[in-house]
Amino acid sequence: MLLFSRFAPNVLLSAAVALSVILAAVMLGLAMDQRWLGLKLEAQPRLAIPASFEGLWIDAIEHDSPAAEQPGAGIPASVASLVSIGGPDQRSIQLTPQDLMEEPDALETYAGMRAFFARQDEIAGILRSIGGVELGVAFLGETQTYSVSPKHQRPVTSLPPSFWMQIGVGLAGFWLGAWIWSLRRGEWATRFLLLAGAGLMISAFPAAVYSTRELALPGRLFSVLSTFNHIGALTFGVGMIGLFLVYPRRLVSPNWLAFPAVILGAWQVVDILQLADGPGLGFHLAVVLAMLAIVVLVAIQFKVTRGHPRDRAALAWLGLAVVVGAGAFVATVIAPNVLGIGAFVSQGEAFLFFLLVYVGVALGVARYRLFQLDEWAFRILFYVVGVLLLLVLDAILIVTIVDERAPAFALSLLIVALAWLPLRDMLARLVLRRAELSRGNLFRQVMDVALTPPGRDQQARWRALLENAFRPLSVTAAADVQDPALIDDGLALAVPGAGGLPGYRLDYADGGRKLFSLRDAELAVELTTMLANALESREAYEKGVAEERERIARDIHDNIGVQLMGALHSRGLARKDMMIRETLTDLRDIINNASNPDLSFDEMLADLRSQISEHLFAAGVKMKWEVESAGPAILPLAAAHTVRSVVREAVQNALKHGQPKSIRVTVRLDEDAIALTVADDGSGFDPSSVQTGNGLANMQARVTSLGGRFNVASGVEGTRIEARFPVDIVRITQ
Known part of the structure; x- marks a missing residue:
């Protein structure tokens, strides 16, 4: 076994295939090396x-x-x-x-x-x-x-279908046994399966030669072939008995695994030396007892696997295939010969029953991951079969229609590429039952989960998504799941939650018909990642909505509420009308800002200048308006609103407290910042005596929230308010 461990599975499988093909060629040569009458x-x-x-x-x-x-x-x-x-x-x-x-x-x-x-x-x-x-x-x-x-020499075309059936069954049994063994060389179960496959080949190959002879074979050759047929049959029995002694649950210690080989080996010696009365006792009885032992072991395994669903699933598939396949051969050929009534069907046809055993094994690997094999095992098998087809086609073409080797190989490669590769994909879909899920449908379901308000409905949709993607037999909540992972060799799949959603444990994939695979684990990773991103996007959206609502509420409180209150207490009708017009203008700005987040710098300043000039004209105050800019620009919402609020509040404070004769407003737009200056020639005030909560505090809060600087200077010559803050995004238009 240490020697075999040095080689990759595809190398060992290719070697086994080559050896079996050579033996099949020898059998073909023996079948053709006969005098032929026609x-x-x-x-x-x-x-x-x-x-x-x-x-x-x-x-x-x-x-x-x-x-x-x-x-x-x-x-x-x-x-x-x-x-x-x-x-x-x-x-x-x-x-x-x-x-x-x-x-x-x-x-x-x-x-x-x-x-x-x-x-x-x-x-x-x-x-x-x-x-x-x-x-x-x-x-x-x-x-x-x-x-x-x-x-x-007998022509190859004269060989009957039963010859090729028996050769095909022997090859298939040995190949599948070698395939699984090459992937799990260190396990007794796969060794016994390989032994059974070799026994089937050793039994079927000689039978193919002598059971399809035209009339007669040399007696010595016939006797040797019959002996090997018996050796192969009992070797198959040893392999299957040993298999069910250790799989899916070990029933005996390793020391007892040689017991079936000793018993059937001794029986084989009796048969070869012809120490019994006849083949009924010397061979057929051994085969019947071996079959009974297999049935008994399957029944025992069925009992001991109670409470182990994965092992029970493996036993149900493998045990049924062996009992039906090998049992049918014994019932139709061996048992009737023991009873002296003759076989019910031709031996060549009866060998097809053994094919059921190994087809069942292959399908069991695909459906239940028998021997812990996954889909990658089939990729290795399909690769080796493709190489074999290439070599066989190359040999056939050289022998028949193409004389030169290079053109024959090129034509073989073309045929394999055009015929085998599409067929391989079709076989993979049929054998592995690959049902490709619609990524678009999964994405829509993930978005439904993410957009559903947190609560029971969201949890129910998350659970329904997992049930649709994996079709498990049962789903249970699992709070401690951190990452998607296979549990108990694929019996269950752990899927974590995201964004406060619970994690789940999914048991028995596809309604209990198969185990979870690495492909399922990868899909779980994809779904949880997609859901986490969708939930983060929704959270960011809701945060933006909340911030916008907060801005609107702040604007209404700071501007609309104050102005309406001022209009309510104003005694002059003209003053009241002016303040109401200003309030409507501010309300329009708030609405426009919500629906048009980016404003033109020039349009915003023109609108603001019109409002300010109307205020100052009504108060009899001169205005000087200065704007410095490199050109037309689009101003972000936060920056535009801060400019309006600072200028309005500064002008209103000057009119209310300073009795100025003139006010100068300067706005300068640099590459990455905006600078504002509002200066008046009023009476001024002491900044240290201003209480928190008035207009100055609001202006300072708006500017500093954008990462800017705010400064107030006031004295007998008037008041000067300066603000400067960065502009994250300024899009200059052409």
Whole structure:
């Protein structure tokens, strides 16, 4: 195991695939290394009306085969039978339906098996005779002899579908076992799964050769292939028994894990040495007992996984696949042979039941993360399959239509790119059930949560969002969640709250049909981040609204309220009208400022000058208005309102307390600041005697709130008020 730990999973899986392909090629070579007549023989004819016959029924004759090319009228098909085969040395063997027996271990005794292998060897020897063979064909009660020269090699196209089925099942079982083992090499469960996959391959490959033979194989080869078939079957049993001893819950200590191998290994020795009466006791009984042991272990695991939902989910998927797949093979092939009634289905077709086992394992990895494997495991598998397809296509093209290697490889690469890559994505969606969530829909739901007022409705929408995104079986509040995280190997997902919303624990993804994956954890991070940003944006918006409301309230209090109060107590009608007009003007400014946050500097000053000049004209005071600016500009709301408030308040204070003859107003706009000066020639006052809360304090508060400076100087020559504050944004227009 230390040696294997040095290699990456894709390297080990590629090596396992290459080894299995080489073994499959060897089996293909053995299947083709037969003398070929071109006859499709059946032990029982497929006729609507039963007919009695001798020998083997000739169901069909292959096109361009030696049997089809023999001189004369030709061998009749579908109406005749092959009753004998003879060689040039006058040897002749009468054929019987037993000569086409798929599996010799269906015989009752080992002696019968040895006699069968000897007979097969004799028939194969006749087929290999130099000078051709003599076929005795019975037709309408008469037997006619045909001389045929068998081809030295069987064409690959003549191999029946059952051959490729068994080869495919063996490859699939071994590949899937090697795939999972390469990703979890240090665990006993994956080692046993690999052992079971290897056993399936060792059993299926030899069976593919001898169960699809045309007529006969050399006896020694047949015997060796049958032995390996038995070894593979019991190895599969050892792997599956060991798997359910440790997965999903360990049932025994490591010292007992070798016990199934010792028992079935000893039984295998009895079978190889033929120490029992026959294969029923020496082989079939061992297979049946191994299957029963698997069923018992699945039942025990089902009991001990009570209270462990993740383990129970893994057991339900894997145990069902093994019991149904392997159990169906035992029930249709092995058990009938033990009872002496013969297999119910062809052995080549029955091997497809084992494919259910490994397809179930692969789907279990996708749905329940069996053996703690996630979606990245499938990416490795699809990568290796793509490389294998590339190599196989390259070899096929070189052998068939393309002579040069470089063009063949380029064409293979193009075919894989155009065909396999789209197919791989489709398989990923089907196997992994990737349901891509609409990001637009999730964003709308997140915004609904963020814009809902805090309270139960907002919490309910947050919970509904999580239920829609992950479809958990249950959702419970979790106050201590800090970051999205998988819990119990994906059994649950912790999702934190944001902006005062509670966190939740989501259990059993997709309605309990799968575990949470790293993809789900990434989606949880995305949702919580999106929600936090949306809540911050809403908070900033509400803060801005509150500040605007506060400004409006302050403006109404400082200006509108004071002016209306002054108008109410004014005795002169003209004075009252003027103050009401000023109040309406201020109210208009407040409304305009709320709807038009950016004001033109020139327009604002023109409006302000008109108001101030009206006041001073009514009071008989001269005004000098000076403006210094680099050009037209757009003034921010806060700066414009501060300019108006300071100038108005300073002028009103001068008129009220100083009895001036003239007032000079100077406004200067620099690149990053505004400077105001309001000076009068009135009687002046003592600034130290001014109490907090009057107009001076309001002006100072407005200027300092913008980071500016405010200064008041007063004496016998009059009063001078200066203010300077920065302008954060001044947009100069062209």
